[in-house]
Amino acid sequence: MTKRVHVETRINGREVxxxxxxxxxxxxxxxxxxxxxxxxxxxxxxxxxxCTVILDGRIVDSCLVLAPEVEGREVTxxxxxxxxxxxxxxxxxFLEHAALQCGICTPGLIxxxxxxxxxxxxxxxxxxxxxxxxxxxxCTGYDKIIRxxxxxxxxxxxxx
Amino acid sequence: xxxTTRPSEKTTHKVIGTRPIRPDGVDKVTGRAIxxxxxxxxxxxxxxxxRSPFAHARIRNIDTGAAERLPGVRxxxxxxxxxxxxxxxxxxxxxxxxxxxxxxxxxARDKALYQGHAVAAVAAESASIAEQALALITxxxxxxxxxxxxxxxxxxxxxxxxEDLRTNELGTLSxxxxxxxxxxxxxxxxxxxxFAEADVIVERTYTTTMVHQGYIEPHASTAYWNADGKITIWxxxxxxxxxxxxxxxxxxxxxxxxxxxxxxxGGGFGGKLPPxxxxxxxxxxxKSGAPVKMTMSxxxxxQASGPTSGSRTHVKIGAKRDGTIVAVEASxxxxxxxxxxxxxxxxxxxMFAPYDIPNMQLDSYDVVVNKPKVAAYRAPGSPAAMxxxxxxLDELAERLGMDPIELRLKNSAKVGTRMANNIPxxxxxGNVKVLEAIRESDHWRSPLPESTETRKIxxxxxxxxxxxxxxxxxxxxxxxxxxxxxxxxGNPDIGGTRxxxxxxxxxxxxxxYEKVIPQVADTETVGYNDATGGSRTTFTGGIAVYELGQDxxxxxxxxxxxxxxxxxxxxxxxxxGTIRGPKEGQQLSFDQLAAQLFKTGGPVVGRASVSPxxxxxxxxxxxxxxxxxxxxxxxxxxxxTAAQDVGKAVHPSYVEGQIQGGVAQGIxxxxxxxxxxxxxxxxxxxxxxxxxxxxxxxxxxxETILVExxxxxxxxxxxxxxxxxxxxPLAAVANAISHALxxxxxDLPISPRRIIETLYP
Ligand code: FES
Ligand code: FES
Numbered sequence: 001m002t003k004r005v006h007v008e009t010r011i012n013g014r015e016v017x018x019x020x021x022x023x024x025x026x027x028x029x030x031x032x033x034x035x036x037x038x039x040x041x042x043x044x045x046x047x048x049x050x051c052t053v054i055l056d057g058r059i060v061d062s063c064l065v066l067a068p069e070v071e072g073r074e075v076t077x078x079x080x081x082x083x084x085x086x087x088x089x090x091x092x093x094f095l096e097h098a099a100l101q102c103g104i105c106t107p108g109l110i111x112x113x114x115x116x117x118x119x120x121x122x123x124x125x126x127x128x129x130x131x132x133x134x135x136x137x138x139c140t141g142y143d144k145i146i147r148x149x150x151x152x153x154x155x156x157x158x159x160x
Numbered sequence: 161x162x163x164t165t166r167p168s169e170k171t172t173h174k175v176i177g178t179r180p181i182r183p184d185g186v187d188k189v190t191g192r193a194i195x196x197x198x199x200x201x202x203x204x205x206x207x208x209x210x211r212s213p214f215a216h217a218r219i220r221n222i223d224t225g226a227a228e229r230l231p232g233v234r235x236x237x238x239x240x241x242x243x244x245x246x247x248x249x250x251x252x253x254x255x256x257x258x259x260x261x262x263x264x265x266x267x268a269r270d271k272a273l274y275q276g277h278a279v280a281a282v283a284a285e286s287a288s289i290a291e292q293a294l295a296l297i298t299x300x301x302x303x304x305x306x307x308x309x310x311x312x313x314x315x316x317x318x319x320x321x322x323e324d325l326r327t328n329e330l331g332t333l334s335x336x337x338x339x340x341x342x343x344x345x346x347x348x349x350x351x352x353x354x355f356a357e358a359d360v361i362v363e364r365t366y367t368t369t370m371v372h373q374g375y376i377e378p379h380a381s382t383a384y385w386n387a388d389g390k391i392t393i394w395x396x397x398x399x400x401x402x403x404x405x406x407x408x409x410x411x412x413x414x415x416x417x418x419x420x421x422x423x424x425x426g427g428g429f430g431g432k433l434p435p436x437x438x439x440x441x442x443x444x445x446x447k448s449g450a451p452v453k454m455t456m457s458x459x460x461x462x463q464a465s466g467p468t469s470g471s472r473t474h475v476k477i478g479a480k481r482d483g484t485i486v487a488v489e490a491s492x493x494x495x496x497x498x499x500x501x502x503x504x505x506x507x508x509x510x511m512f513a514p515y516d517i518p519n520m521q522l523d524s525y526d527v528v529v530n531k532p533k534v535a536a537y538r539a540p541g542s543p544a545a546m547x548x549x550x551x552x553l554d555e556l557a558e559r560l561g562m563d564p565i566e567l568r569l570k571n572s573a574k575v576g577t578r579m580a581n582n583i584p585x586x587x588x589x590g591n592v593k594v595l596e597a598i599r600e601s602d603h604w605r606s607p608l609p610e611s612t613e614t615r616k617i618x619x620x621x622x623x624x625x626x627x628x629x630x631x632x633x634x635x636x637x638x639x640x641x642x643x644x645x646x647x648x649x650g651n652p653d654i655g656g657t658r659x660x661x662x663x664x665x666x667x668x669x670x671x672x673y674e675k676v677i678p679q680v681a682d683t684e685t686v687g688y689n690d691a692t693g694g695s696r697t698t699f700t701g702g703i704a705v706y707e708l709g710q711d712x713x714x715x716x717x718x719x720x721x722x723x724x725x726x727x728x729x730x731x732x733x734x735x736x737g738t739i740r741g742p743k744e745g746q747q748l749s750f751d752q753l754a755a756q757l758f759k760t761g762g763p764v765v766g767r768a769s770v771s772p773x774x775x776x777x778x779x780x781x782x783x784x785x786x787x788x789x790x791x792x793x794x795x796x797x798x799x800x801t802a803a804q805d806v807g808k809a810v811h812p813s814y815v816e817g818q819i820q821g822g823v824a825q826g827i828x829x830x831x832x833x834x835x836x837x838x839x840x841x842x843x844x845x846x847x848x849x850x851x852x853x854x855x856x857x858x859x860x861x862x863e864t865i866l867v868e869x870x871x872x873x874x875x876x877x878x879x880x881x882x883x884x885x886x887x888x889p890l891a892a893v894a895n896a897i898s899h900a901l902x903x904x905x906x907d908l909p910i911s912p913r914r915i916i917e918t919l920y921p
Contacts, residue, residue, distance in 0.1 A: 021288070031197075031198075032200075035200070036191075037191070037194070037195075037197075037198040038190070038191020038192070039191070040195065040197075040376070040377065040426070041197060041378075041455075042376040042377065042378070042426075042458065042848070043458040043847065043848045044457060044458065045458070045847060045848075045849070047458075047847060047848035047849045048376055048458075048848050050376055077191070078190065078191035079190070079191050079192075081190070082189075082190050087186070087189065087190070091186075091189040091190065094189050095181045095182070095185040095186070095189060096181065097813070098179070098182075098656065098811075098813035098814055098816075098817055100185075100188055100189070101427075101654065101655035101656060101814070101817055101818075101821060102375070102376075102377070102424075102425060102426045102427040102428075102654050102655060103184075103188035103189075103193060103424065103426070104195060104375075104376045104377040104426025104427060105376050105426075106188055106189055107189075107191045110189060125861075128856070129856040129857045130857055132855075132856040133855040133856050133857040134855075135855075135856070136374075136376055136848065136853060136855065137376070137856075138373075138374045138375055138376050138427050138429075138821070138824075138825070138853065139427055139655060139817070139821045140817055140820060140821050140824075141817075141820030141821045141822075141823055141824035141854075141859060141862050142820075142824070142855075142856040142859055143816075143817075143820045143859075143861050143862050144813070144816075144817055144820070145856070146856065146861070
């Protein structure tokens with residue numbers, strides 16, 4: 001059996017450590033070991049974005065990140081977005097705008113959109129479309145997703 | 161006596177037509193919702209499938225010994241571990257299959273019939289051990305010539321996929337083996353006489369390739385075969401009851417031994433109707449004594465789940481100079497994949513359904529080829545057929561110098577018009593209204609941008625039709641002391657149906673939407689429900705919750721009678737959530753009565769089981785503006801508007817979403833998506849990188865126009881809305897490109913490569 005490696009990291013603001021095989025992806029560890037199944041697997045090769053998480057402030061496809069690479073770093077997953085009694089504006093606006101049908105792409109899209117709004121609080125439609133082009137949604141045709149991101153940007157702007 | 165307001169007499173609804181947040185929403189935006197692959201159990205094993213590298217090969221021998229000896233491997237199976245069922249017909253949605261074919265598709269027996277066909281499976285303590293075990297299985301194949309092309313497959317001397325397959329030739333079984341499983345025909349009037357009257361005839365052949373539903377969540381199932389013989393299956397499916405029934409037959413156990421627990425489902429579009437890994441996981445669990453989870457990779461999905469047919473359709477339309485269509489002829493051949501049962505007959509039924517045409521002959525051929533067995537895909541059969549018919553109509557309009565909307569209006573079907581299958585439109589349909597809606601739209605009235613030297617602009621229009629399927633729904637509900645109602649239904653919620661059913665029940669009972677708490681139950685908790693498919697969940701489920709609401713109202717009236725100590729003949733009225741007795745001021749709100757149920761005989765539980773004999777037919781008309789870059793061949797969608805007759809939009813946002821999603825899939829089908837096989841029958845683009853589905857960057861906002869021509873027999877006038885929007889985009893896009901470039905494109909996809917090869921031959 002392959003020797004497993006010990007990894008210490010921060011996930012959603014908490015210290016976490018785990019053992020994994022050197023070739024295991026972050027997505028596999030999140031889902032199968034840490035039971036953070038909000039990140040989804042749609043392709044396992046970086047083409048659908050369903051597994052998007054934020055690593056040190058940048059969005060990544062967690063299926064393309066080796067789990068040992070997160071040693072000493074900071075991971076945010078969809079599970080780390082909402083507070084106990086409130087949703088993140090993106091989550092709220094996805095609901096208000098019916099921006100999900102089956103919902104399997106939703107965690108990845110919300111994380112990707114968060115990555116955008118964190119660095120560009122007022123993106124144009126074109127900027128949103130370009131940024132989200134790595135996240136496939138097969139149900140919605142993206143229309144309501146774009147609108148939800150725009151509305152969330154406005155909601156967050158209003159709060160500041 | 162119970163008196164309720166008849167919904168059709170009601171001009172305003174309180175709940176229907178509003179846009180509340182879906183009940184499962186918070187779980188789905190926080191990552192808490194449990195989808196197929198999220199299921200886990202103590203002692204869980206991981207199952208993996210060994211798949212054929214050959215498109216067509218005899219399996220001489222399978223040696224699983226080395227795999228079985230690998231530490232950590234707990235079970236290995238082949239087709240020898242599955243019973244071989246008979247040829248009864250299985251329920252797999254709008255495509256069809258015999259149980260035997262279903263079984264042989266789930267696991268190859270004797271012959272592998274497409275690349276990716278399952279030949280063995282293992283269960284192991286980890287995914288990596290399972291992968292290693294697959295590599296240790298040796299299969300002795302005798303490769304056979306693959307049959308990959310529709311025209312070749314139909315030839316008399318083509319290699320045969322099934323030595324025992326005989327053509328069902330217009331109802332009689334022919335005596336010679338063939339790859340043509342069936343030839344069917346719809347005939348109306350006298351086409352030859354019709355064509356003799358025609359001033360103009362348009363005639364062309366159109367082709368499409370296999371495409372995939374492309375749901376983002378791969379198939380994922382977990383099965384546990386307990387020591388008492390009870391099989392529990394957690395699976396992502398559109399059809400928990402059909403999966404239960406199919407698995408029972410495939411494993412030769414009574415249905416009472418199989419329990420299917422549907423998880424949340426990450427898209428299906430028809431592709432999650434048939435069983436794939438469920439029976440394999442169950443058998444691996446029986447052999448290992450532990451629960452087994454199996455998920456398909458994206459490559460496995462593309463190679464070996466159920467895409468939709470590639471097709472070849474010949475169309476001939478004859479019309480008078482004034483635009484009156486006098487006759488049509490069509491011949492459609494669809495790839496069924498490795499086993500018979502494509503939706504080609506649905507295609508031939510749909511293709512001219514919006515029109516009143518006196519003479520028609522529509523021939524359809526169901527053809528097996530060495531590609532995966534097709535499954536249903538959103539309005540199955542209709543998109544490819546209407547790509548052909550609506551393209552030909554566009555050309556006819558051009559030849560006649562007529563506006564494409566006027567041509568369609570002139571020939572439109574009306575109440576009483578019979579479809580190709582001789583079934584008349586009994587109730588009002590929206591085909592004329594959607595055409596008028598597009599004619600009056602801002603989009604249609606707006607001028608096109610100017611073409612430039614390298615950027616050619618075109619506008620295209622097309623209609624779509626899909627009959628929808630009512631099928632069976634059942635449900636029950638309990639009134640809680642706080643005035644809430646727990647609704648238990650049986651349709652996996654693929655796009656907001658918990659909301660649309662809760663809304664229709666709330667409307668029926670006259671209570672707020674938030675008071676209805678819907679649950680999607682497993683196959684042992686609720687009565688039989690057909691699939692989430694056929695655009696039926698909001699339609700038939702709506703009828704069911706309406707009937708359920710009547711049952712609850714009746715029971716509440718009797719409880720009020722007890723409270724008020726009234727006689728059976730005293731009139732009690734239930735209206736808008738208030739129960740009124742005959743005396744002045746004698747009334748109780750729903751909540752007040754709900755709080756007193758325990759002293760009047762215990763909880764109130766309502767139920768309904770429905771199987772409607774009618775269905776609301778669905779029509780759409782779409783228009784698209786696009787730009788073709790003649791240097792790169794890239795097509796940019798500039799503007800898109802879709803009008804659809806939705807009957808009554810229960811939750812308009814989700815209705816719009818269905819239309820927008822269908823349009824996106826249709827645009828992908830028209831422009832980029834295709835199965836590309838090499839000569840050996842190997843799929844060369846089996847990943848999301850190479851199987852190109854539309855991204856957010858490929859599409860504009862999609863404008864929707866909801867036309868509401870109520871379907872009278874439905875309590876709220878609802879029509880199914882989910883499927884028809886995928887139909888018009890294929891021809892609308894092709895027509896627009898044809899106008900932009902002055903050349904008719906008859907083969908999909910109209911990819912950059914095809915455009916460049918056409919422009920610069
Ligand atoms: S699963 Fe990671 S990009 Fe698709
Ligand atoms: S909502 Fe289903 S894939 Fe996006």
